[in-house]
Amino acid sequence: DQQVKQNSPSLSVQEGRISILNCDYTNSMFDYFLWYKKYPAEGPTFLISISSIKDKNEDGRFTVFLNKSAKHLSLHIVPSQPGDSAVYFCAASGVDAGGTSYGKLTFGQGTILTVHP
Template sequence: DQQVKQNSPSLSVQEGRISILNCDYTNSMFDYFLWYKKYPAEGPTFLISISSIKDKNEDGRFTVFLNKSAKHLSLHIVPSQPGDSAVYFCAASSYSRRETSGSRLTFGEGTQLTVNP
């Protein structure tokens, strides 16, 4: 059962435009969400996160939006730059899981973002 889904395996945008990466989840117990960025042959790096008590979190060019009723979150990158080209993973965790079972994150399949100059 894929509890976190990124339905778009790839996304291509022009430099300077907005990139929107989407993520859906099914587990209503998830209350903390993160985005990671991964370059080839490297480990993922933390990008931005949001807790379920908020519906928006912004950090520079990156903004994450959370719609709890739709169980949907999105990452907006404005303006997009060629260096943003990478695989982006959405991840989720729940408070109960953090307390009892090693605090695992559940990851989506990832979306390959390509920003064209």
């Protein structure tokens, strides 16, 4: 049962345009969401996060939007650059049944972003 889903395996955009990566989740206990970027032969690197008490968080060219009612989040990259070409993972965490968070993340399958010059 995939609790975090990225339904688009790949996305191709032109340099300078907007990239929009989408992510859906099913677990209502998730309260913290993150995006990671991964280059080949490297570990994922943290990009941006959002708490469930917010609906938007910005960091430079990157903005994450959270729609709790739809259990959907998206990452916007504006403007897209060729160096943004990578695999993007969304991830979610929450407290367990005992109310404790150990920071365990549930990841989506990833979306391969290609930005063409």
